Amino acid sequence: MNEVKESFREGGGDGDGAAPRRRTETAAAAPAPAALTAKVRTLAPSMTRSMQRVAEAVAADPAGCAALTVTGLAELTGTSEATVVRTARLLGYPGYRDLRLALAGLAAQQQSGRSPAVTADIAVDDPIAEVVAKLAHDEQQTLADTAAALDTVQLGAAVTALTAARRTDIYGIGASGLVAQDLAQKLLRIGLVAHAHHDPHLAVTGAVQLRAGDVAIAITHSGSTSDVIEPLRVAFDHGATTIAITGRPDGPVTQYADHVLTTSTARESELRPAAMSSRTSQLLVIDCLFTGVTQRTYETAAPALAASYEALVHRRVPRGLR
Known part of the structure; x- marks a missing residue:
């Protein structure tokens, strides 16, 4: 069962000094493996540069990173163990162990052919048929990523x-x-x-x-x-x-x-x-x-x-x- 947490946010009442409204929030479950790359694409722009390196590494090579300890991934990305753990949590996982499990699942999906590689960017001189194919793939991937996350x-x-x-x-x-x-x-x-x-x-x-x-x-x-x-x-x-x-x-x-x-x-x-x-x-x-x-x-x-x-x-x- 999801853990329920309560929080208070500023801005209660009608501007008359009333107490802030009490919010009840339900903590989301860790993202499924299929949602990991989508989370990286969504959150990377708002991450620090060191966290971006960790996120980009796990998205680019899930199988390789799944085999690494937290220390090994920190060394690979030139960051710290704390940065690796913070990145895992920002991506929605309670800790690095949970992220490794998701990476292993994502790697298995990719090996089975169920997670296609992202197509290349559209070039100015691409034939119109190739433009259609690339756009169709990107649209499908966007919908799949949104549904998964x-x-x-x-x-x-x-x-x-x-x-x-x-x-x-x-x-x-x-x-x-x-x-x-x-x-x-x-x-x-x-x-x-x-x-x-x-x-x-x-x-x-x-x-x-x-x-x-x-x-x-x-x-x-x-x-x-x-x-x-x-x-x-x-x-x-x-x-x-x-x-x-x-x-x-x-x-x-x-x-x-x-x-x-x-x-x-x-x-x-x-x-x-x-x-x-x-x-x-x-x-x-x-x-x-x-x-x-x-x-x-x-x-x-x-x-x-x-x-x-x-x-x-x-x-x-x-x-x-x-």
């Missing part, structure tokens, strides 16, 4: 909050704003009250109106987009249940999130920036949220979906003009 306990708690919400506000800027609009539209189609905000001023204005029983969702790959963090903070302070969908589980946005859903991305390149690859994983997470809510509210959701479909059918071009 997604904390289903946090996901279930987020679904519960959305199911019971009086109102849901969703914040996103740029590509994440498109994802926010998609989630809002989905929730509206099953009869729930949802608003997507891409204007930071309107987002904060709406967040001030939220209370306990409402939900606020921030979507930000970097986890540090101020225009998204600020309305989430305001919603948090006013008692709403807050959710962060982010590629940086240690980013500033998580300070104001009751539930954190981590996304993964393909490797960035000149022709494929983070905004493109992150959107794929974000869409998977919101589809999981929406499907979970629809399951919980099926008796009302199914008729609402049917009604919205019927209404949209009449907006289509008449059959004789197609």
Whole structure:
């Protein structure tokens, strides 16, 4: 059974000096071997350089590193034993022994051919057929990594909050704003009250109106987009249940999130920036949220979906003009 820990976070009440809200968090289980490389890609940018060396070493050669003691891996990467242990814990493992077990499992998967190598970056002169193949592979890998690393306990708690919400506000800027609009539209189609905000001023204005029983969702790959963090903070302070969908589980946005859903991305390149690859994983997470809510509210959701479909059918071009 997962260990349950309670924590206090700053920012309670409605700004009237009330005591901080008490949070109950469930510690996530150690990532499965298949999720290890995804965790490395997600967390490496926020690690210290010495921790990056450890993380990159275990992702590049899981079989070799699985055979090393903590001292041996520290020597291989030019770091310290303490750095190796800290890296293992940051990746989600209680200690180095657990990381070694995951590395052995990942090595076995790779040897069996179930964990394909990452394709090379797209080059300017790649034939279009090769571009399609590389993008398709990267999209598949991103989805697999996100699914493997997604904390289903946090996901279930987020679904519960959305199911019971009086109102849901969703914040996103740029590509994440498109994802926010998609989630809002989905929730509206099953009869729930949802608003997507891409204007930071309107987002904060709406967040001030939220209370306990409402939900606020921030979507930000970097986890540090101020225009998204600020309305989430305001919603948090006013008692709403807050959710962060982010590629940086240690980013500033998580300070104001009751539930954190981590996304993964393909490797960035000149022709494929983070905004493109992150959107794929974000869409998977919101589809999981929406499907979970629809399951919980099926008796009302199914008729609402049917009604919205019927209404949209009449907006289509008449059959004789197609």
